[in-house]
Amino acid sequence: MISILEFLARLAVWLFLAPLLPGVINKVKAWVAGRRGPPVLQLYYDLARLWHKGVVVSTFASPGFIAGPAVAWVAVLAAALLLPLGPLGTSLSFRGDVILLIYLLALARFCTAWAALETGSAFEGMGAAREVSYAVLAEAAVITAVLTLSMQSGSVSLSAMLTPSVGPGAVLLAVGLFAVLLAENCRVPFDDPNTHLELTMIHEVMVLDHSGPPLAAVLHGAAMKLLLFSVLLVQAVLPIGELSVAAASGAMIGGVLLVTVAVGFTESLTARVAFRRVPLLLTTAFLLCVFALLIAWKGGAA
Amino acid sequence: MNDWLNLLIGLAMGLNLVALGTSRLPSLIRVAALQGMVLGIMPLVIEHELRLLAVAVAIATVAIKGLVIPALLRRAMRTANIDRDLHPLIGFLPSLLLGAAGMIGAVVLASRLPLLPEHHESLLVAGSLASVLAGLLLLIGRSKAISQVCGYLILENGIYLFGLLLIHSVPLLVEGGILLDLTVAVFVTGIIVDRIQRAFDSLDTRKLTVLRE
Numbered sequence: 001m002i003s004i005l006e007f008l009a010r011l012a013v014w015l016f017l018a019p020l021l022p023g024v025i026n027k028v029k030a031w032v033a034g035r036r037g038p039p040v041l042q043l044y045y046d047l048a049r050l051w052h053k054g055v056v057v058s059t060f061a062s063p064g065f066i067a068g069p070a071v072a073w074v075a076v077l078a079a080a081l082l083l084p085l086g087p088l089g090t091s092l093s094f095r096g097d098v099i100l101l102i103y104l105l106a107l108a109r110f111c112t113a114w115a116a117l118e119t120g121s122a123f124e125g126m127g128a129a130r131e132v133s134y135a136v137l138a139e140a141a142v143i144t145a146v147l148t149l150s151m152q153s154g155s156v157s158l159s160a161m162l163t164p165s166v167g168p169g170a171v172l173l174a175v176g177l178f179a180v181l182l183a184e185n186c187r188v189p190f191d192d193p194n195t196h197l198e199l200t201m202i203h204e205v206m207v208l209d210h211s212g213p214p215l216a217a218v219l220h221g222a223a224m225k226l227l228l229f230s231v232l233l234v235q236a237v238l239p240i241g242e243l244s245v246a247a248a249s250g251a252m253i254g255g256v257l258l259v260t261v262a263v264g265f266t267e268s269l270t271a272r273v274a275f276r277r278v279p280l281l282l283t284t285a286f287l288l289c290v291f292a293l294l295i296a297w298k299g300g301a302a
Numbered sequence: 303m304n305d306w307l308n309l310l311i312g313l314a315m316g317l318n319l320v321a322l323g324t325s326r327l328p329s330l331i332r333v334a335a336l337q338g339m340v341l342g343i344m345p346l347v348i349e350h351e352l353r354l355l356a357v358a359v360a361i362a363t364v365a366i367k368g369l370v371i372p373a374l375l376r377r378a379m380r381t382a383n384i385d386r387d388l389h390p391l392i393g394f395l396p397s398l399l400l401g402a403a404g405m406i407g408a409v410v411l412a413s414r415l416p417l418l419p420e421h422h423e424s425l426l427v428a429g430s431l432a433s434v435l436a437g438l439l440l441l442i443g444r445s446k447a448i449s450q451v452c453g454y455l456i457l458e459n460g461i462y463l464f465g466l467l468l469i470h471s472v473p474l475l476v477e478g479g480i481l482l483d484l485t486v487a488v489f490v491t492g493i494i495v496d497r498i499q500r501a502f503d504s505l506d507t508r509k510l511t512v513l514r515e
Contacts, residue, residue, distance in 0.1 A: 168312060280323060280395050287319065287402045294406060 018224040019043035028264025050216035068115025072108040073217040079104035086240040086248035116206035127205030137282035144289035162235040169295035176288035181229040311429035318436035322401040338367025378492035392443030404435035433460030
């Protein structure tokens, strides 16, 4: 009974806190630009509004058009539930669960791209192609970061893996993971979430033809993915697992807020890079993770 | 002490990769200058007691590699009126990957070499090999004379790092001589860059391969 209640509490945390992050990012961006900006809770209003709207489905589209966002949303939520939350651990832990996490995120991306291709629109196909080709590079960086963590801890289970080290390796890993966070969540400098030009969109163009509840699922899934990566980044850098519950939740909330504000500042202060420079940037993130891996390996040998 | 030295060498190795990945000449010059300065303060970290000569050489290295040479290069760049290396022989992404692979290879190779016990823990040999490789890549892969000079500077930085292994047995005067040579070389290259620009209207050194009487 207790475990069911705990599971529900976790579910509620992930579901209800996730839409806060895009609001915070937009608030930071507005503050830097000297505007008042939308309220922090804007995404909640948007989701509520979208939930009551009807769905427009193209006559060409198969049921995959609706199923894609739904499966993607469930996959991201499942991935989020696999992630341990500091000393509370995780509700479901087994050997190699980190690989399931990576594959669930890949499944979510596949379903979004599939639903985008269902519309038969050239723009959406283009966006799906871009998203998938950048994902290949970002995934290499994620897997290298995971390898680094498992090298440091000698374990392949998420709850034991997130025991960070101190020193230059942790800095490299943090910067690499932050770049991956920006790329995976389609933020500047990889993609501009506020762009109005279909030709330059990546993630936004894939969901152009979605409306109503499926669009709400896509938006909420994106917010949850952002929260997931922030929590992963914070736990990969801060030794949260060793703190008491109160201190750990404080550190976690502070860390996630810090990551969010950093994303907001990155978006305000840099421009998105040209498409042909994105692979260079992602390769840099990959190399940062590789060198963190190298340091973990050398440190383990010595 | 070793930790600080390794941190500085790690920084220099990171700068190698930045140099390989950038297409803008001003940032390339800045990276080469920064690396020269990082290397310049290393003798002070290595030496146990500060000798006057060591301090003098360190100051001279920082001044020449960090200020004089970049100023000469910037002047050459301004007169030649370019700021990008647009058509490198080896692209930026491949050269970045090659540089990183070379860096990992250098670390592995350095751990296999029969070094003196006091050098086992330091990254000196690895950093030196990695810088030499990065410099070579820049020399081979870039088409503009100024980026090739920066490659040459990074190559020299690698050799300097190797020289730090012998800091207790080789007088630092040798280092002073090398510094002088380097300055003259960059000075001469600045003039050559100007001449190439006037003769061909471009800084592409590939045009020099088809010179005829």
